[in-house]
Amino acid sequence: MNVIDTPLPGVKLIEPRVFGDARGFFLESWNASAFAVAGLDLAFVQDNHSRSARGVLRGLHYQLANPQGKLVRVTQGAVFDVAVDIRRSSPHFGQWVGYELSAESHRMLWVPPGFAHGFLVLSETADFLYKCTSLYDPPSDRGIRWNDPAIGITWPGLSGDPLLSAKDAIAPLLADAEVFP
Numbered sequence: 001m002n003v004i005d006t007p008l009p010g011v012k013l014i015e016p017r018v019f020g021d022a023r024g025f026f027l028e029s030w031n032a033s034a035f036a037v038a039g040l041d042l043a044f045v046q047d048n049h050s051r052s053a054r055g056v057l058r059g060l061h062y063q064l065a066n067p068q069g070k071l072v073r074v075t076q077g078a079v080f081d082v083a084v085d086i087r088r089s090s091p092h093f094g095q096w097v098g099y100e101l102s103a104e105s106h107r108m109l110w111v112p113p114g115f116a117h118g119f120l121v122l123s124e125t126a127d128f129l130y131k132c133t134s135l136y137d138p139p140s141d142r143g144i145r146w147n148d149p150a151i152g153i154t155w156p157g158l159s160g161d162p163l164l165s166a167k168d169a170i171a172p173l174l175a176d177a178e179v180f181p
Contacts, residue, residue: 113134
């Protein structure tokens with residue numbers, strides 16, 4: 001496994017070892033011991049799986065009172081995955097990183113607590129898996145607008161507006177959002 005630091009401290013791009021032959025492939029997507037050796041000593045309590053169509057944008061989401069760390073990957077299709085630092089005390093507050101995750105590349109992204117997360121589907125459909133460090137907590141669920149100019153995310157392949165949930169369509173700008181201290 002190759003763990004790559006990103007420009008946002010704490011956010012990690014992970015490339016698992018993939019063993020392939022004419023029959024297909026095998027990879028280890030989670031191994032507590034191997035991740036701990038790589039500096040990611042994590043305990044997961046919930047797994048989620050979403051399927052979305054091309055042009056769907058989910059996010060930017062986070063939980064305020066019960067923050068979640070998320071290990072995310074794509075098992076079918078491709079997405080552009082984004083993490084935004086929303087810790088006011090951080091020197092990286094409001095900065096973002098984004099990476100293409102796909103079934104073909106097998107790359108994963110670790111998004112620690114204190115970051116908003118979102119993704120845009122680039123393929124016809126995409127199956128997106130999340131391993132979360134905290135349970136979903138509806139009262140602490142928050143969001144930030146996907147196209148906040150203060151953040152300035154460049155969403156590749158987006159022509160026009162993405163397909164959004166009603167909640168994401170009215171999410172506040174970062175300047176107006178409840179964020180971490």
